[in-house]
Amino acid sequence: MRIAVIGLGGTGSAACRYLTKAGHAVVAYEQFGVGNDRGSSYGESRAIRYGYTDSFYTHLMKLAYRCWDELEAEANEELRVRCGSLFFGVEGNAFLGKTTQALDAENIPYELLDKGEVERRFPAIRLAENELACYQAEGGFLRATRCVLANVRLAQQHGAQIREHTPVQQLITSRERPVVVSSHGEEAYDRVIVTAGPWISKLFPDLPLHLEVTRQQVVYLQIARHPERFLPGAFPVWIDTDRLIYGFPQDGKIEGVKLAVHNLGEPVDPNSVNRVVDESYRLEMVAYALKRFPDLCDHVTYSQVCLYTNTPNEDFILDSVPNSPEVWLVSGCSGHGFKFTALLGKLVAVLATDTAEHEPSLAAELRSIRRRFALRRFLKPSSG
Numbered sequence: 001m002r003i004a005v006i007g008l009g010g011t012g013s014a015a016c017r018y019l020t021k022a023g024h025a026v027v028a029y030e031q032f033g034v035g036n037d038r039g040s041s042y043g044e045s046r047a048i049r050y051g052y053t054d055s056f057y058t059h060l061m062k063l064a065y066r067c068w069d070e071l072e073a074e075a076n077e078e079l080r081v082r083c084g085s086l087f088f089g090v091e092g093n094a095f096l097g098k099t100t101q102a103l104d105a106e107n108i109p110y111e112l113l114d115k116g117e118v119e120r121r122f123p124a125i126r127l128a129e130n131e132l133a134c135y136q137a138e139g140g141f142l143r144a145t146r147c148v149l150a151n152v153r154l155a156q157q158h159g160a161q162i163r164e165h166t167p168v169q170q171l172i173t174s175r176e177r178p179v180v181v182s183s184h185g186e187e188a189y190d191r192v193i194v195t196a197g198p199w200i201s202k203l204f205p206d207l208p209l210h211l212e213v214t215r216q217q218v219v220y221l222q223i224a225r226h227p228e229r230f231l232p233g234a235f236p237v238w239i240d241t242d243r244l245i246y247g248f249p250q251d252g253k254i255e256g257v258k259l260a261v262h263n264l265g266e267p268v269d270p271n272s273v274n275r276v277v278d279e280s281y282r283l284e285m286v287a288y289a290l291k292r293f294p295d296l297c298d299h300v301t302y303s304q305v306c307l308y309t310n311t312p313n314e315d316f317i318l319d320s321v322p323n324s325p326e327v328w329l330v331s332g333c334s335g336h337g338f339k340f341t342a343l344l345g346k347l348v349a350v351l352a353t354d355t356a357e358h359e360p361s362l363a364a365e366l367r368s369i370r371r372r373f374a375l376r377r378f379l380k381p382s383s384g
């Protein structure tokens with residue numbers, strides 16, 4: 001089949017790789033460069049973990065980990081840093097309780113650690129007396145930009161045509177075959193897969209997608225003492241489940257350590273985003289970090305603004321478009337979707353090409369995935 005992919009973030013790049021591996025003729029359109037810092041898939045680290053409060057996602061992670069292993073093997077480079085994940089919070093909090101229930105339901109091993117045990121194993125971290133932690137050894141982080149670049153490189157090796165700096169201006173779905181309009185003119189395809197992240201609503205002006213794009217901020221703080229305590233192995237990916245603040249070990253590329261708040265941020269238009277981190281945010285992160293990690297200091301070594309594309313319940317959208325079964329979209333990856341992009345790319349590749357039955361590893365889950373990520377669940381009520 002001749003297939004267009006619109007948007008080369010984590011999901012689109014993975015879809016390209018899977019489609020070209022299966023022998024399809026793929027043309028990919030990216031409005032900026034491959035590996036750009038305007039969408040959501042840019043940076044040195046995105047957390048990967050089994051820990052979810054909903055066992056549906058813990059289960060899905062079993063499939064996602066396999067996809068990342070495949071990519072790492074094909075790319076022949078380290079894309080996933082295995083440093084463990086640590087969820088902590090006040091003992092008895094619902095987040096921790098549900099997370100351990102989900103891990104139990106999926107038979108994923110973990111350890112519960114008290115303050116003393118956490119501080120012995122991870123000496124950079126301080127817990128309060130009433131806090132408890134859940135450690136899961138397979139947690140870690142993905143080198144996001146490198147994952148995108150690896151997918152695109154492999155897709156090109158399989159014959160994908162990558163068109164950078166080529167925004168798709170319009171997607172016409174009213175003709176016999178879907179038509180992509182760009183600086184290359186009007187081009188018809190057998191299938192079109194739209195993975196345009198924060199810009200996706202602009203390509204479907206008639207579809208009342210229930211999506212909100214929000215501005216998110218990230219800072220890296222300088223290490224004042226004991227840098228060895230912040231290396232992967234001595235320091236895990238962590239989440240404070242009461243405050244929804246999270247962070248990473250040193251990533252080996254950017255000085256300091258990264259931390260951020262997972263909240264829904266302010267709604268923005270992706271074309272006009274203030275890309276400078278707020279001073280109030282910097283102060284909030286510093287105040288938190290100095291109590292939790294006394295070996296850090298208040299100097300910000302690097303900061304970044306990034307975008308979430310949120311559905312109301314943070315479930316993803318993976319479906320074909322009403323009345324245009326040749327057009328598929330994947331969206332709503334929200335603030336937790338990178339770890340699933342390899343899987344979402346694979347899923348949309350097999351679903352759009354009607355080859356799901358050739359993928360026994362996915363067959364058992366397809367029905368529940370289709371139901372959960374169905375587009376109709378994410379259309380605003382005004383659509384009737």
Ligand SMILES: Cc1cc2nc3c(=O)[nH]c(=O)nc-3n(C[C@H](O)[C@H](O)[C@H](O)COP(=O)(O)OP(=O)(O)OC[C@H]3O[C@@H](n4cnc5c(N)ncnc54)[C@H](O)[C@@H]3O)c2cc1C
Nearest residue numbers: 007009010011031039040041047168197306333337338339
């Ligand atoms: C600060 C931050 C921290 C995060 N942390 C985590 C984490 O720790 N773990 C995790 O799993 N997830 C995390 N996420 C979420 C995750 O990064 C996103 O869900 C994921 O990257 C979304 O990928 P995507 O492919 O859907 O979209 P994107 O990466 O945004 O890709 C969309 C691409 O489409 C292109 N495009 C758009 N419109 C057009 C057009 N008309 N023509 C051509 N190209 C177009 C864009 O330029 C862009 O390159 C985080 C996100 C942010 C912002």
